[in-house]
Amino acid sequence: MISVDVPVALRQMIDARLDSIERALFTQSLGRGDRQQILSAIEDQVLEMLGQSAGDEPTRDDLLNVLAKLDPPEAYLEISESGIAELSKLNTVNHRMDAGLVGTSDSKQGFNTLAVVGFVLTCVACMGAFSWWIIGFLGLIPLAILTTAAGICGSVALYQFILRRNSQRGLWMALTASSSAPVVALLSCAAYVVLLMIN
Amino acid sequence: MAFDMSIWKSEIRRGVVELCLLKAVKEREGYGYEIIQRVKDQSGIELTESTVYPMLTRLANQGLLATRLEPSPQGPSRRYFRLTSDGKRKYEAMLEHWRSFTASVSIMIEG
Numbered sequence: 001m002i003s004v005d006v007p008v009a010l011r012q013m014i015d016a017r018l019d020s021i022e023r024a025l026f027t028q029s030l031g032r033g034d035r036q037q038i039l040s041a042i043e044d045q046v047l048e049m050l051g052q053s054a055g056d057e058p059t060r061d062d063l064l065n066v067l068a069k070l071d072p073p074e075a076y077l078e079i080s081e082s083g084i085a086e087l088s089k090l091n092t093v094n095h096r097m098d099a100g101l102v103g104t105s106d107s108k109q110g111f112n113t114l115a116v117v118g119f120v121l122t123c124v125a126c127m128g129a130f131s132w133w134i135i136g137f138l139g140l141i142p143l144a145i146l147t148t149a150a151g152i153c154g155s156v157a158l159y160q161f162i163l164r165r166n167s168q169r170g171l172w173m174a175l176t177a178s179s180s181a182p183v184v185a186l187l188s189c190a191a192y193v194v195l196l197m198i199n
Numbered sequence: 200m201a202f203d204m205s206i207w208k209s210e211i212r213r214g215v216v217e218l219c220l221l222k223a224v225k226e227r228e229g230y231g232y233e234i235i236q237r238v239k240d241q242s243g244i245e246l247t248e249s250t251v252y253p254m255l256t257r258l259a260n261q262g263l264l265a266t267r268l269e270p271s272p273q274g275p276s277r278r279y280f281r282l283t284s285d286g287k288r289k290y291e292a293m294l295e296h297w298r299s300f301t302a303s304v305s306i307m308i309e310g
Contacts, residue, residue: 028253034260038252040275041231045248047274048232075249 005056006047010063014046017067024076046070112160115170118153118177121146125180129187140188147184154178216250217258218297221282221290224264228281231255255280263289 006014018039025035046066054062125146128139154177161171176183223229223237235251238244258264263286268276282290 025253030253030256034253034256037256037278041252041255041278042248044230044271044274044277045232045235047271051273071247071249075247076253 006050006058010058010060013060013063013067014043017046017070017073018043020073021076024073028076028078042070110168111170112157112168112174114153114160115157115168115174115177118150118157118180119170119173121150121153122177122180122183125150125184126187129184130191143184143188147181150177150180154180212244215297216246216254218290218293219244219246220251220254220258221263221286221293224280225282225287225290228267228279230269230277230279234280258286262286 021042022035022039025038030038046063049066049069050058050062053066125143128143128146131139154174157170157174158178161168161174219238219242220234223234223241229237231248231252234255235246235248238246255264259266259280262283264280265283265286266278266280268278271277
């Protein structure tokens with residue numbers, strides 16, 4: 001058996017491949033220990049193939065040839081039921097790893113930005129629904145703009161929640177924002193009735 | 200959806216890979232890459248690591264395979280797999296079913 005002395009640069013290439021495979025393995029119902037076992041076996045195979053093909057001083061090309069003979073990381077995706085769903089899950093995992101948010105697969109990220117923006121616009125619009133009669137009917141124009149913007153933000157946020165399989169927080173904010181138009185209209189009517197009663 | 204021969208082949212293979220792996224380690228223990236090579240040498244079936252390693256891990260978790268670690272001269276410790284007594288019983292049962300099933304399919308196809 002040949003003992004392979006792998007240079008640092010090649011070691012980094014192997015680690016990069018193993019990292020990609022580990023991300024794909026997140027889609028399988030395997031524990032951390034199981035993933036480590038699989039990665040160790042792949043690493044062992046890479047080194048053994050490298051030793052067989054390149055001897056004790058492998059080059060970058062030798063390693064590329066070995067890696068080309070291996071299954072790509074995508075081959076480790078579990079696509080038994082829905083390939084798209086699993087790919088979506090992998091993308092979420094990749095996003096978490098890029099953001100340094102590696103954790104359990106079902107842990108949620110921060111709030112959805114559009115949901116928060118939509119909710120804030122809805123709150124402002126609700127307040128505007130009671131105050132437009134102070135500044136007159138022209139106040140209805142910004143109110144309509146606010147309501148429309150809130151509705152758009154909420155609807156887009158809801159669409160993102162569906163795409164990302166509810167991996168973010170703020171679903172209730174998105175629901176509130178997307179239904180802002182009837183709420184604000186109702187409040188405006190109430191404000192108008194109050195105005196008539198006062199007068 | 201059009202018929203895809205490659206999907207059909209992979210579905211056929213999927214069911215029998217476990218049987219092949221159990222047969223490969225029944226004779227003597229082995230580590231991952233060695234088992235892949237053994238299956239290829241004995242049967243001509245070319246299994247790949249993305250199929251074999253997760254499956255070996257699952258078979259070990261199910262108690263059909265036992266494992267032990269041995270230092271490797273070229274990297275991480277090697278995990279050697281061997282068939283447990285429960286694994287031998289399951290293998291015999293799977294083999295019996297396989298023979299019965301293939302015999303029935305042959306009768307069906309050849310008339």
